[in-house]
Amino acid sequence: MKKIISLTLFLALASALAGAVLAGVNSITAPIIEEQKIAAVKATLKEIFPSATEFAEVKFEDASGKVNNVYEAKGQGFALKVTVQGYKDIITFLIGYDLNGEAVGFKVVSINDTPGIGMRIGDQEFADLVIGSSVPTPVDTLAGATVSSAAVVKGIEAAIVVFKTLAEY
Amino acid sequence: MKTLGNFLLNLLKENPVFGLYLGICSTLAITTNLDNAIGMGVSVLIVLTISNIMISSIRKITPDEIRIPVYIIVIATLTKAIELLIKAFAPTIDAALGVYLPLIVVNCIILGRAEAYASKNNIWKSTLDGLNMGLAYTLSLAAMSIIRQILADGVLSLNNPFNSTLIFEINIIPAEYRIAIFKEPIGAFLTFAFLAAGVAAIQNATAKKAEVK
Amino acid sequence: MAGLITLFISNVVISNVVLTKFLGMCPLLGVSRKSSSAVGMGLAVIFVIVGASIFTWTLYYTVLVPLNLQYMDLITFILVIAAFVQFVEMFLKKYSPALYKALGIYLPLITTNCVVLFVTLDNIIQGFDFVHMLVYSTAVPTGFMLVLYIFSTIRERLDQSNIPNAFKGNPIALIVAALMAAIFTSFAGLV
Numbered sequence: 163m164k165k166i167i168s169l170t171l172f173l174a175l176a177s178a179l180a181g182a183v184l185a186g187v188n189s190i191t192a193p194i195i196e197e198q199k200i201a202a203v204k205a206t207l208k209e210i211f212p213s214a215t216e217f218a219e220v221k222f223e224d225a226s227g228k229v230n231n232v233y234e235a236k237g238q239g240f241a242l243k244v245t246v247q248g249y250k251d252i253i254t255f256l257i258g259y260d261l262n263g264e265a266v267g268f269k270v271v272s273i274n275d276t277p278g279i280g281m282r283i284g285d286q287e288f289a290d291l292v293i294g295s296s297v298p299t300p301v302d303t304l305a306g307a308t309v310s311s312a313a314v315v316k317g318i319e320a321a322i323v324v325f326k327t328l329a330e331y
Numbered sequence: 332m333k334t335l336g337n338f339l340l341n342l343l344k345e346n347p348v349f350g351l352y353l354g355i356c357s358t359l360a361i362t363t364n365l366d367n368a369i370g371m372g373v374s375v376l377i378v379l380t381i382s383n384i385m386i387s388s389i390r391k392i393t394p395d396e397i398r399i400p401v402y403i404i405v406i407a408t409l410t411k412a413i414e415l416l417i418k419a420f421a422p423t424i425d426a427a428l429g430v431y432l433p434l435i436v437v438n439c440i441i442l443g444r445a446e447a448y449a450s451k452n453n454i455w456k457s458t459l460d461g462l463n464m465g466l467a468y469t470l471s472l473a474a475m476s477i478i479r480q481i482l483a484d485g486v487l488s489l490n491n492p493f494n495s496t497l498i499f500e501i502n503i504i505p506a507e508y509r510i511a512i513f514k515e516p517i518g519a520f521l522t523f524a525f526l527a528a529g530v531a532a533i534q535n536a537t538a539k540k541a542e543v544k
Numbered sequence: 545m546a547g548l549i550t551l552f553i554s555n556v557v558i559s560n561v562v563l564t565k566f567l568g569m570c571p572l573l574g575v576s577r578k579s580s581s582a583v584g585m586g587l588a589v590i591f592v593i594v595g596a597s598i599f600t601w602t603l604y605y606t607v608l609v610p611l612n613l614q615y616m617d618l619i620t621f622i623l624v625i626a627a628f629v630q631f632v633e634m635f636l637k638k639y640s641p642a643l644y645k646a647l648g649i650y651l652p653l654i655t656t657n658c659v660v661l662f663v664t665l666d667n668i669i670q671g672f673d674f675v676h677m678l679v680y681s682t683a684v685p686t687g688f689m690l691v692l693y694i695f696s697t698i699r700e701r702l703d704q705s706n707i708p709n710a711f712k713g714n715p716i717a718l719i720v721a722a723l724m725a726a727i728f729t730s731f732a733g734l735v
Contacts, residue, residue, distance in 0.1 A: 169397050176401050180408040180619055187412045188615040191419035198422045247550070250558065250732040276732075277511040309733055352573060352714055356658050359566035400626065407619040415615065433618050433665055437658040439570065515729070516564050520722030524715045532710035 203233075210258035210267030211235040222328060226320035230254075232328065239266060240328055246317040249275045249309040253283075257318060259325050263297035273310075280310030288314075297322050347440050347464055348471040349523075349530040354438040357431045358472055359519040363483070366490050368476035370424040372469025374417065374432065378409045379441050379468075380461035383449040385409075387457035390450050402445045403436070410435045421492040440468060478522050483513035548679050555683035558732055561659055562691040563725040568659040572692060572721070573714050577703075581650075582696035586689025588650045590682065592632065593663050596625045597681035600664040601674070621664045626655050659688055691724065 207217050214235035222232045231243040239260035246253050251274035258267035270284040282288060288304050288311065295301040300318055304311035347353045354375070361367040385405050386393075393401050414432045418425045425432065435441070444464055449457040481487055485504035490497055512518050561567050571585060600621045608614055633651045636644040654660060663684050667677045698720055707716050 169394055172394055173397055173400060173404075176404050177619070177623075180404050181613075181616060183408055184411055184415075184615050184619075187415050191415040194419035195415070198419065202422065247554075250729075277514060352570070355569045356566050359569065400623065403622055403626065404619060407622050411615060411618045414618075430662060430665055430669065434567075434658050434662060436618060436622055437661050516566070516725040517722045517729075519566065520718050520725055524711070524718035524722065527718065528708075528710040528715040531712075531715060535709060 206256055206269055206271065207233055207235065207241055209269055210241050210256060211238050214238045217241075220328065222324050224320065224324050226323065228317050228320040229324045232324065234328075237261075240325055241267070242321040242324060243271070244317040244321050246313040248273060248313050249280045251275065253310065253313060253317075255314060255317065257292065257321050259297065259321075259329070261329055263325070263329070265293050265295045265301075268292040275310045280307050282307045283311050283314055292318070297325065346471060346530055347467055349527045350534070352527075353440045353443060354468065355523070357434065357438060358475060359516075359523055361428055361431055362472055362476035362479055362519065362522075363514055364480045365473060365476050365487065366424070366492065367427045368472035369469065369489070370417075370421070370492055371428055371431065372465070372472045374413050374428075375435055375438060375440065375468050376462070376465025378406065378413055378435055379444060379465045380458060381409050382406050382441055382445055383457040383461035384454055386445045386449040387452060387454045393450075398450065399442075399446070402442060402450075406441050406445070407436050423490070423495045424492045440464060475522055475526060478526075479513045479518055482510045483518065485509040548675065551676060551679050552683040553734065555680060556687040556690065557728060558734060560687045560691060560728055561662070561684050562688055563721065563728050565662070567662050568657055568688050568692075571653060571657055572695060573717055574653075577696065577699055579693060579696040579700065582692045583689070585650045585653075586685070586692050589654060589657065589659065589688055590685040592625075592629060592651075592654050593660050593685045594678070594681050595632070596621075596628050596660055597664055597667055597677055599624050599628060601667050601672075601677050604668055617665070617668065622661060625660050625664065629655050659685060694724065695720065 204217060208214075211217075214237075216236040217233050218236070220232045220234045220240070222229065228244050228246055229242055230245055233241045233243075235241065235258075239258055241256055241258040243254065243256050253273045253275070254271040255273075256267070256269045256271060257265060260266045268289045273281060273284050275281050275283075283304060288307075291304065292301045295318075300322060301315060303315055345351070348355060348358050357371055357375075361371050382402075382405055386402055389401075410433060413435070414425075417428075417432065444460060448460050452460070477487060481503050485506060485508070486500055486502050488497065488500035510518075513522065555561070559565070562569070562572055568589075571589075603620060603624065604614075604617060608616060608620065629651055633644075636651075663681050667680060670676075670680070672680055695717075699717060702716060702720070711719070
């Protein structure tokens with residue numbers, strides 16, 4: 163019995179020490195990690211609205227479940243972060259619309275589809291196609307990368323639905 | 332010079348990855364490029380060395396019955412600390428390694444060395460063992476990632492993990508001759524199989540030599 | 545509902561935990577020599593993962609989050625897994641000796657099986673609710689068992705084939721894994 167108590171005490175002491183160490187590390191790193199996250203989001207938003215200085219996250223309603231976040235670039239438009247199921251893995255991308263409903267920016271954040279086929283939607287070729295589109299005339303699928311681009315097109319359609327509720331266009 | 336030769340020989344004969352098959356999950360998963368391999372290798376090196384030091388220094392007061400849970404607590408604490416530090420100071424590495432970073436806890440090399448070596452030897456020896464094993468692990472990861480990156484991307488490059496600036500980049504294979512499949516799981520398994528077979532062949536050859544003598 | 549089925553199928557065959565995430569390689573190379581033990585190991589892993597997931601998920605959202613102790617997740621999870629495995633072992637030994645005989649020898653190996661820790665961590669990273677967590681934590685080990693079983697039937701044959709010396713044992717098993725990974729990529733696009 164005495165043995166069990168001493169063993170339990172030893173383990174408890176070890177766990178408490180571990181907790182203390184991690185609390186220390188966490189108090190140093192937590193604010194930096196938070197800053198990094200904000201900086202990373204800002205950097206990608208800047209790619210879509212290069213001249214905007216102020217971004218704010220906005221609340222929105224989305225029935226499709228595909229749109230994760232919406233950011234407003236003050237006086238310029240909205241950027242929507244969308245997640246869809248691609249050919250192999252989920253695809254996350256950002257699409258930006260200006261206040262006239264023209265697509266102004268498109269950036270694939272994460273993708274893991276077949277190299278040379280589905281991965282092509284991360285290339286400039288598809289980005290140019292998307293940027294040429296607008297709310298009334300959405301983009302078409304990319305020949306040779308049908309499954310992945312069709313998924314993205316569906317995501318863009320969901321983004322348009324959300325965009326229409328936000329912007330008076 | 333002799334110690335370096337010994338180190339290289341041991342690297343081939345008692346390689347923790349290709350010889351003993353320890354920690355192969357992460358080896359297969361993250362060796363798509365040199366950046367990830369170095370990031371993962373160095374993280375393991377740090378966790379392994381510090382865990383060896385700590386476990387060796389508490390080896391006399393740790394009750395035998397609960398030594399494994401205590402080791403696990405030590406290793407998990409170190410891993411989480413490294414994970415938090417990498418998240419804060421090298422976010423690109425964190426994004427690339429993802430969930431494989433906390434999975435360092437179950438990397439058999441670390442618990443294996445704690446149980447087999449650090450719990451029986453003094454601090455100085457355990458530190459050297461940790462550095463030695465960690466370096467062997469890092470070099471194994473680097474070897475595998477160099478092969479995969481060159482075959483799949485045709486380039487060999489290294490970025491500074493703290494500010495993601497390019498350190499060097501060499502183009503080796505022109506775009507039309509690259510084999511993209513080496514980025515995929517198939518390529519990981521194949522590269523690993525051939526490296527392991529190579530290590531086995533060397534082991535067999537040295538064993539035969541010893542017999543002849 | 546359709547979402548849950550998709551989640552299940554895609555984690556069993558498409559993003560198979562062994563062939564695309566490379567987790568659980570140690571038991572794959574170590575245990576998969578006989579098809580009967582592959583099934584036993586697979587069932588034990590499914591049981592432990594579902595149990596451990598329910599425990600850790602509940603613990604995370606009812607204790608760690610309210611106390612702002614998210615950074616303790618790794619230590620808590622690994623200790624919960626170790627304790628859970630130990631508990632299951634003792635329970636089976638006492639109340640179901642037959643089942644203990646069948647699964648018992650695999651249980652201690654499971655603590656170091658990275659699939660278990662991966663699933664419990666990923667439940668949190670993916671932000672699953674309770675139902676999605678349950679489906680996910682059943683699907684991943686089912687995929688593990690599927691590969692383990694197919695693998696073991698191939699290895700029973702491999703033992704009788706003529707293999708170059710250096711490739712004997714694990715290297716040829718990895719070549720088999722490479723071919724299986726190639727075959728499983730054809731499941732992509734299923735959902």
